[in-house]
């Protein structure tokens with residue numbers, strides 16, 4: 611299988627995040643990528659396809675914010691990473707504020723997404739890896755893998771959150787449509803609901819979004835991913851959320867997966883994009899499912915059995931010592 615990764619993706623390395631009430635070392639580290647690359651072997655560097663594919667999803671002002679936030683933060687006299695600490699409530703009127711503190715709140719929804727010096731460059735390169743894998747399957751590869759890091763599925767069109775700055779899966783989906791294909795299905799199997807991806811395509815009938823994740827009644831991102839969220843307008847019925855309780859093992863997970871795959875097959879997509887997170891692993895330090903390494907091969911096989919051209923895009927997974935084996939097991943199913 612072709613594997614895509616850009617060394618610039620290492621440049622994103624924030625120091626700390628606010629987690630469970632304390633500032634702790636940032637969990638989404640470059641070491642995650644090292645672990646995956648060590649298990650998979652050499653990767654191809656993607657060709658740079660520029661900003662145009664990103665602009666199909668993200669508005670210009672949001673990209674400009676990501677590029678300048680760290681510089682503006684330092685210019686305001688601060689040390690360390692740019693991090694939001696004040697957010698406008700939903701009903702607050704829209705204001706065009708220039709102060710970096712206000713912009714960080716305007717363009718984010720949580721406190722786990724600091725911007726370091728290399729964040730823009732790394733997130734941009736991560737999306738380029740996703741585009742390369744997508745182009746490979748459009749050109750006839752049955753499956754391809756992009757080691758997207760930082761991940762993307764919590765990022766909306768104009769806001770960051772949950773370690774995500776640009777939504778690589780959404781950009782990939784728009785690239786498929788721009789290439790003349792009619793329908794794209796997204797299967798998100800990260801432990802956490804892919805709220806950004808859902809939000810971007812909630813009103814769209816040509817992009818099916820299916821997610822299996824921890825019940826947002828107990829787990830991040832709380833405000834999205836409930837079973838009664840099914841899409842709106844032209845997108846009514848094109849969102850399927852399958853929340854599962856903490857402690858879920860592979861047998862329960864496979865039942866939800868069967869439902870997900872049935873829906874995807876009925877949609878008859880031209881391409882499948884799989885947002886794959888290995889944080890469903892039993893040993894993950896921030897998650898609560900009980901999936902074992904060998905289970906990932908079975909899950910991969912079930913998805914591959916759809917027979918759809920599939921680009922697999924990396925999302926979460928924080929048990930670094932097991933991460934390479936978990937990703938390799940999943941890809942072996944293809």
Ligand SMILES: [Zn+2]
Nearest residue numbers: 800801802926
């Ligand atoms: Zn996750």
